[in-house]
Amino acid sequence: MKVELRGITKRFPGVVACDGVDLSVESGEVHALLGENGAGKSTLMNVLFGLYRADEGEILLEDRPLVARSPADAIAAGVGMVHQHFMLVPVFTVAENVMLGVEPTGRLGRIDRGEARRRVAELSDRYGLAVDPDATVEDLAVGVQQRVEILKALYRDAQCLILDEPTAVLTPPEIAELMDIVRQLADGGRSIIFITHKLREVASVADRITVLRGGRVVGETTPAEADEQALATMMVGHEVQLVVDKEPASPGEPVLEVTDLVVADDRRQPVVNGVSFDVRAGEILALAGVQGNGQSELVEAICGMRTPASGTLRLLGEDVGGASPAHLFGAGLAHVPEDRQRYGLIGSMPVSSNLVLNQVRDAPFARGLRLDRRAVRRHAADLVEQFDVRTPSVDVAVATLSGGNQQKVIIAREFFHAEHLLVLSQPTRGLDVGSIQYIHRQVVAKRDEGVAVLLNSSELDEVLALADRIAVIYRGRIVGVVDRADANRELIGLLMAGAVERAAEVEPVEEEEVTVT
C-alpha cells in the first residue's frame, strides 16, 4: 500500500516534535526511518497510527486521505504497528493474542477458536513465521513474541506495517530472520516502515531511507548512495567517529573475582549457574549476551542488590557476597544500572540532588545533620559541565531531561567515585549516537586510570568497540571468554545465541571442561 505523509507538524507544549515532515512509502518497499532519539520518528509514526493527531498536514493511503482519530481507524484503513514494547497477554496462547479484539464469533457470540487458530496457522505458514498458534506467549522467546505481534497486524490485514525499533531485543540470528520476514512481506506488496537508529540494519534491509533530525527531514537516500558514515553524519548533523580510539589495555591485579556463582531470580529459579570470571584493574571485560540470560541477575548480585545462592564474590580480595550496596560503595564500586529510571534516578528530584544521591551523608555535603545545599549545587555544576549534561539548570527535575542527558547524570555521579570497579549495565541503550560516543570515550578514560570495568551489554557493536576481553553468557553460564583480538562479530554472535560453546583460553579459572548442552 502506498503511504504518503505530507507536511506533518505536531507540536507539544514547548517543542515541535515534527515540523512539516514529508514521507512517502511505495507498496512493496521497505522504508527505513532513521534518526536519533527525540528526532521525531516515534511521534510521526504515532500520528500515522492514530495515537496522535497532527496539528498540520495530511496522510494519504493509496491517494485517499486518512483521518485517524484512534488506532482503530488506522487499523481499519490497513495500518499495523509493532511497538517496541510488545503488547501481548503473557498467559494467553498465540491464537488468543492474535484474535484479541477481533475475535471471530459463532452463534450467540461464542468465540470461534478453531477459526482463529486456522487463520493464524495459515498466516504463519505463508510468511514463514513458524509460530505455533497453541503455544502460550510467556513460554516463547522474545524473537517469537515479536513475530506474534507481526501476526497480529497481518491478521488485521495490515497493508502498511510499522516496526518500531524491532531489533532492540533480538539476538543476531533472530535479527537475520526478522530481516528475511520483512523482505518477504514487502515482496508480497506490503509497505514496511522500519524505525531504527542502528545504521547497520538500515544498510541490510532498507530500499529507501528517510533521515529525521530535530523533527525535520534532513534527507532521503538509499543504502547504495549513502554509507554508514554518511548516514551517521546526516543523523547527528556533524561528523561522527564510529570507532572508539583506545590503546591496548595494560591489565593489573584482579579487582573482581567471581567464583562458581549461583544466583536465583525473583521466582527463585537459578538463572546464573556457577559462573566464574575475573575483572582486572585497567581492563574492560564485556559480559555479552542476549537479554534474559542471567546477566541482569549476575550484575545485581555483584552490586549488592541480590544475595547469591552460592559461590563467592571478591572485591579486592574481600568477600562481598551479600554485602549491601552501601558497603560496596564504600569499597570503591560504582554502578550504572540497567533500568535507569527505576534504579538510577529519582525523577522528581532535581539534577543536583541526583548527582549526590549516594554521598549525602558524606563531607562536604553533610554538615552534621544539615545538608550543605551550596556544596551540592557547586558539585552539581562542576559535574554538569565536566560531563556535558545539557540541562537548563541543576535545579530542574531530572525527569525533564532527555534520555541521553539523564544517563549522563548517572554516568557523572558514578564515574566520579568509581575508584576500583565500575559496573556498567546497558550504558548506552536507547541513546543517540552523540551520547554513545561520549560515554564510550569516558569508559575508556576510566579504564586508562586503572579502574576495572565490567560492561554488561547486549549490543554487539558496543561490546566489540569497548571490550578488552569478552565473556559471553548464555542461559546463565559463561560459554566462552575471548580476547578482543581473537573475537569477531560472527563468533560472538554465535556464542550469544548458544550455537557453539567454547572453553575459554584466557581464564585460568575457566580451564575446566565446559560441556556442550
Next chain:
Amino acid sequence: MSTATDAPPQPPAEPPEVTEGGPPGDSAGSRALAWLAAVGNALVIPVLALVTALAVGGLIIVFTDPDTLDEWGSFFGDPLGALAASWNVVYDSYHALWESSLGSPQAIGRTLVEATPLALAGLSVALAFRAGLFNIGAAGQLVIGATCAGWVGFTWDLPSAIHIPLAVLAGFAGGAAWGSIAGVLKARTGAHEVITTIMLNYISYRLLDYALRSEAFQPAGRDDLISKGVAESARLPEITVGEVRVHAGLLLAIAAAVIVWWLLDRSTVGFRLRSVGANPHASRYAGMSVGAMYALAMLLAGGLAGLAGTVNILGRPSFALTGGYYAFLGFDAIAVALLGRAHPVGVLGAAFLFGVLRSGSTGMQAATSTPVDIIVVIQALIILFVAAPALVRSLYHIKAGRGTGQTFTTGWGA
C-alpha cells in the same frame, strides 16, 4: 576520588531537545522568580477548589432551605423573589460563618485553637507522605499521644516548668511509639502501612475506652467514658494578644512546622526521606536503608500526631479525655495534608482554613437555619476538587502546569 578530566570538545550544536542547553549556573534572581512561580502554581488548584466548593455549598444551602424552596415553587410568578431569597440565605449563611470564625478577636482565637491540633496532625500525614507512606493512622497515634500526655497530666503533681514539658514529651513519645509499630512492620515485613495504621486505629480507640474504665483514669464517682481532668500545672499556658486568646499549643504547632520544613528540605535525613519516598529502588541502589527511613518517618509522623492529641488534652477547656472524639480529627488531618500539598507551610494554611470552617459552623447554624453538616460537605468538596485537579482545570480552562506537585491520590506506594 578521581574524575575523568579530559572531556573532549563537544559538538557545537545538537538538535533542539526538550531542554535547551543553557548555562548550568543561574542567578539567585531567576531562582527567586522560579520559586514564586512554583508557589503560585501550587496555590492555584487549592484556591480554585475552595471557591468551587463554596459555590457548590451555596447551591446546597439554597436547595436545603425550606423557605427558599417555597420561593422557587412560585418562580414563574416572582422570579426575582426566588433569586433574591436564594442570594439572601447563602449570603446570611456565609456571613455568619465569617463572623463566628474571623469576625471578632474572640472568634479568631477560637479558630486558631481549632486549627492547632489539625496543623500538627496534618504535619504528621504530610511528613509520612513525603517519605512515600500514607499515614492513615494519625487518628490512632493522636489517641495514644493524648492518653499518655493526659495520664502524665492528671496523675503526677509537679511544678509547671517540669510538668508541661514532661506531658508534651509523653504525648510525643506515645504517638511515636504507636506510629513506629506500623513503620517497623513496613520496614521488616513489607506490611502495607495503610492496612496496619487503619487496624492500629481501631486498637487505639479500644485501648482508650479500656483506659477510661480503669481506676487510673476514671474520676471518682463517675462511670461514663471520661477521664480525670489534667492538673493545673500541666495545662498549656494561655497566650493573649489583644483580645485574641489562644494557648501555647499554637506556638508548638508553628515550631513543629518550621522543624518539619527544615528537616525535610534542609537536612540530610530529609533528603533521604524524600529520596526513599520518591523512588525507593534508586534510593536503595544509592546505598540508603529504605527500611530505616520508613521506620523513622513513621516514628516522626506518629510523634507529630501524638502532639496533636497532646495540645488538645492539655490546651482545651475540658482538659479531659473522652471516647470517640479524636477519630474525626485524625481523618481531617489527611484532608489538611492533602490540601496543603504535603508542604509544612501549606499544611499550616490548610489547617487554618479548616479551623475557620469548624469554628464558624456552629455560629452559622445558630444564626441561620443552615445546618452544621453543610460545612462537612464543603470540606469534602474541597478535598474532592483538590484530589481531582484535572476536573478543576477543565472547569476553569487552565492548562496543566509542567511541574504538577504532589499527587496524593496516586500515593499508595509500591
